[in-house]
Amino acid sequence: MQLTYTPEQQAFRAEVRAWMETHVPKEPLITLECREGYDQHVAWERTLASGNWGMVTWPEAFGGRRLDLIQWLIFEEEYFRAGGPNRANQNGIFLLGPTIMEFGTEEQKARFLPPMARGEVIWAQAWSEPGAGSDMAAISSKAVRDGDHYVITGQKTWSSRAAFADWGFGMFRTDPESKRHKGLTFILFDLNSPGITRRPIRQLHGDTGFAELFFDEVRVPVENCLAGEGEGWNVAMATAGFERGLMLRSPGRFQATAKRLVELYRQHEAEASPTAREAVTQAWMAAQAYAYNTYAVAAKIMAGGKIGAEASLNKIFWSELDRAMHRTAMQLLGAHAELKRFDDGSINAWLEGYIFSLSGPIYAGSNEVQRNITAERLLGLPRVGAG
Amino acid sequence: MDMLFTDDQLALAETVRDYLAGTHGPEVLRRLDVDGNRDPAIWQGLVDMGLTGLLIPEDQGGLGMGLADAALIAVECGRACLAEPLVETAFVAVPWLVAQGRTSELAAILAGTTKPELSHAINPWVADGTGAALTSVDPLRNLTAAPAERSDDPLLLNLGALMSAAQLVGLADAMLAQAVEYAKIRTQFGQPIGAFQGLKHQLASCAVAIEFAKPVLWRAAQALADGLDSAAVHVSHAKVAATDAAQLTSETAIQVHGAMGYTYEVDLHFWMKRSWALSGAWGSRAFHLRRVDAAVLGGSHPVGPEHTFA
Numbered sequence: 001m002q003l004t005y006t007p008e009q010q011a012f013r014a015e016v017r018a019w020m021e022t023h024v025p026k027e028p029l030i031t032l033e034c035r036e037g038y039d040q041h042v043a044w045e046r047t048l049a050s051g052n053w054g055m056v057t058w059p060e061a062f063g064g065r066r067l068d069l070i071q072w073l074i075f076e077e078e079y080f081r082a083g084g085p086n087r088a089n090q091n092g093i094f095l096l097g098p099t100i101m102e103f104g105t106e107e108q109k110a111r112f113l114p115p116m117a118r119g120e121v122i123w124a125q126a127w128s129e130p131g132a133g134s135d136m137a138a139i140s141s142k143a144v145r146d147g148d149h150y151v152i153t154g155q156k157t158w159s160s161r162a163a164f165a166d167w168g169f170g171m172f173r174t175d176p177e178s179k180r181h182k183g184l185t186f187i188l189f190d191l192n193s194p195g196i197t198r199r200p201i202r203q204l205h206g207d208t209g210f211a212e213l214f215f216d217e218v219r220v221p222v223e224n225c226l227a228g229e230g231e232g233w234n235v236a237m238a239t240a241g242f243e244r245g246l247m248l249r250s251p252g253r254f255q256a257t258a259k260r261l262v263e264l265y266r267q268h269e270a271e272a273s274p275t276a277r278e279a280v281t282q283a284w285m286a287a288q289a290y291a292y293n294t295y296a297v298a299a300k301i302m303a304g305g306k307i308g309a310e311a312s313l314n315k316i317f318w319s320e321l322d323r324a325m326h327r328t329a330m331q332l333l334g335a336h337a338e339l340k341r342f343d344d345g346s347i348n349a350w351l352e353g354y355i356f357s358l359s360g361p362i363y364a365g366s367n368e369v370q371r372n373i374t375a376e377r378l379l380g381l382p383r384v385g386a387g
Numbered sequence: 388m389d390m391l392f393t394d395d396q397l398a399l400a401e402t403v404r405d406y407l408a409g410t411h412g413p414e415v416l417r418r419l420d421v422d423g424n425r426d427p428a429i430w431q432g433l434v435d436m437g438l439t440g441l442l443i444p445e446d447q448g449g450l451g452m453g454l455a456d457a458a459l460i461a462v463e464c465g466r467a468c469l470a471e472p473l474v475e476t477a478f479v480a481v482p483w484l485v486a487q488g489r490t491s492e493l494a495a496i497l498a499g500t501t502k503p504e505l506s507h508a509i510n511p512w513v514a515d516g517t518g519a520a521l522t523s524v525d526p527l528r529n530l531t532a533a534p535a536e537r538s539d540d541p542l543l544l545n546l547g548a549l550m551s552a553a554q555l556v557g558l559a560d561a562m563l564a565q566a567v568e569y570a571k572i573r574t575q576f577g578q579p580i581g582a583f584q585g586l587k588h589q590l591a592s593c594a595v596a597i598e599f600a601k602p603v604l605w606r607a608a609q610a611l612a613d614g615l616d617s618a619a620v621h622v623s624h625a626k627v628a629a630t631d632a633a634q635l636t637s638e639t640a641i642q643v644h645g646a647m648g649y650t651y652e653v654d655l656h657f658w659m660k661r662s663w664a665l666s667g668a669w670g671s672r673a674f675h676l677r678r679v680d681a682a683v684l685g686g687s688h689p690v691g692p693e694h695t696f697a
Contacts, residue, residue: 001605002388002389005388005696076692078692080692251692255690255692255694265684278676281683281684284679285628288603288606289602289624289628292695295390299388300391310598316595317599372584374595375587378591379563381570381586382578382579383582
């Protein structure tokens with residue numbers, strides 16, 4: 001156990017800090033969940049790519065820097081220290097990219113990864129269907145083989161980024177006789193293909209971040225299938241592991257929120273309740289605990305270990321932490337909490353953040369599902385229900 | 388930067404775990420509760436493993452290990468609900484004496500013939516002392532009245548709090564394991580009660596609390612070992628996190644056991660009582676929360692993503 005940074009790691013931190021201080025937009029970008037904000041965020045992805053900071057853990061050949069996980073953590077800490085925007089390419093960097101690297105052919109890697117790293121192609125995920133949410137094995141959208149193509153028919157929903165993104169990925173049932181986890185295939189598709197209709201879903205705050213996707217005999221070349229026909233479930237489980245695991249939510253994000261919360265508390269100290277004070281201290285403690293745990297998991301992976309169902313503990317912890325921090329902020333803001341913009345015209349980021357934090361315990365596998373996984377796979381309690 | 392125990396460190400902890408599991412099971416706790424709660428044979432076994440010398444420098448005949456190693460072993464002592472005062476003797480008193488250059492007592496501690504009495508102003512009692520007896524809810528704790536003269540040394544307090552936190556994490560782990568085992572074998576409505584989501588989700592929440600208390604504990608142990616100015620903040624953080632994890636797990640575990648959990652017959656109560664005792668020992672939750680609060684909200688401790696290891 002060695003909890004100090006090497007001189008090389010410190011120099012790397014200084015390099016990231018200098019670049020971020022120069023390049024991170026001084027004014028917060030408009031929310032990603034509208035056309036104008038989306039375009040701003042895509043422009044930011046390209047700025048990041050211009051400094052080669054887009055996909056820092058990827059191999060150089062695909063546009064990355066091949067950083068180790070400790071460097072990645074340092075990068076993320078500096079990114080959030082500087083107030084870096086949310087990543088439009090989240091689905092690409094953390095979900096699809098690692099999945100293609102693990103399961104893709106050399107041709108697929110060369111074709112899909114560099115444009116993703118350059119911020120030229122933004123990816124949407126297409127997991128859920130109206131009848132397959134938490135129960136993803138209930139997928140019914142079909143992909144029927146026709147020569148060199150699959151013909152896709154069906155519907156996906158809650159597809160994040162899909163209102164504006166370029167490409168999507170998801171699972172489709174290629175074997176019509178199959179049930180549940182079998183007979184599913186992981187397919188990448190151009191969202192502008194003929195036969196795809198995107199219907200943006202208006203969210204509770206009025207903006208639109210995700211969309212429904214309707215597939216009406218959409219022809220997708222067979223070479224867009226990842227890891228072979230019928231292998232979809234295995235691929236998707238690996239992807240979900242990346243998502244819930246280490247990389248979806250780096251600790252810097254929550255430490256930055258905790259810092260803002262401490263500052264907010266200081267402004268409202270005179271009228272704050274003792275419980276709010278404790279909640280603020282708790283927020284700092286929990287954000288730090290999440291950071292330590294991530295460093296510990298990173299060290300374990302670098303030493304050759306793997307993360308499995310522990311990823312569920314992570315997802316429960318950060319999503320409930322994020323919600324608690326924003327709830328505390330809303331309480332501190334009192335009558336100001338409902339204002340979309342404060343008196344000085346600045347956006348009430350706590351309100352936006354609180355609303356967004358309510359989605360955390362739902363997406364990427366609801367926390368109820370995560371608690372089932374924890375109980376069954378980590379604690380060894382008997383399984384019931386889902387097969 | 389490497390937040391990982393070595394294979395050797397983990398192997399030593401596993402050896403201690405196996406030894407205690409084999410020699411210090413619930414039946415031993417019951418015997419001690421009846422027979423007067425210290426057993427020289429158990430103590431000698433710990434001495435023979437070299438554990439009293441874990442933190443004694445090698446040139447004094449010890450193993451010369453660090454506080455992170457000791458915290459890892461203290462977790463195992465908590466897991467076994469160890470009654471003998473190994474943690475306070477070897478992992479609290481020894482590093483405190485070494486830090487003060489008081490090396491004359493180390494040989495006797497190493498040999499197991501001396502167990503220093505630790506009296507600190509934060510505690511209204513002395514554990515395993517020689518004064519007038521006090522009665523703890525934990526039948527295996529030997530408390531005596533605190534002397535008039537007590538130390539107020541912050542290092543002693545931090546060592547005591549750190550090692551209490553470590554034992555609380557081990558206690559919580561053990562209580563979760565007991566609850567899970569019971570939930571697998573107790574059947575109602577035609578199925579093991581552990582198949583009901585109402586129990587699964589509560590037990591999963593305990594697993595989350597314990598999982599995220601552990602790295603805080605390692606961080607605190609290393610901060611104290613490295614002599615960081617901020618060590619007190621990290622020790623207090625660890626004490627709060629471990630207390631909360633143990634409290635949640637003890638209350639969940641008794642709930643999972645139902646009425647059986649309320650009996651003397653089920654082993655759980657030994658672990659619950661130790662966790663209640665250690666939650667308040669070496670600084671209550673409120674004391675430690677206030678120390679974190681003062682540093683973080685007061686501005687003396689830097690806050691933000693770039694200060695993970697401040």
